Amino acid sequence: MSILWAIIAGLVIGLLAKLVIPGRQPIPLWLTVVLGIVGGLIGNALAGAFGVADTSGVDWIRHAFQIGAAALLIMLVTPFWSRRGA
Template sequence: MSFLWAIIAGLIIGLLAKLVLPGRQPIPLWLTVLLGIVGGVAGNALASAFGVADTSGIDWIRHVFQVGVAAVLIALVTPMWARRHA
């Protein structure tokens, strides 16, 4: 069941990351989900390193780290994907 939640969270984080980036990112949905999952895991680790992984209420700072890391990953992967499929 946690694998299913990882996919759902990866989809949401990946789509939010694509929304914060300017322009169009012509990468497939499966790659967006994969980068969202990686961004979520790395964002959790980064939030833990800064001591903000668990706060009272909604962990907004942790979510910002997750989306931020996913956005950086998408920004790095998109040009490689476009060159490979052009």
């Protein structure tokens, strides 16, 4: 069941990351999910390093780290994916 939650979280994180990046990112949904999952893992590690991984209530800072990491990954991967078809 944890794999299913990772996929769902990756989808949400990846789509939110695509929303904060200006312009269009012509990458497929499966790649958005994968980058969202990886961004979520990187964001969790960053939140742990900064000591904000577990707070009372909603962990907004951890979620911001996750979305930011996924956005950075999407911005790095998109040019390579676009050139792949050329």
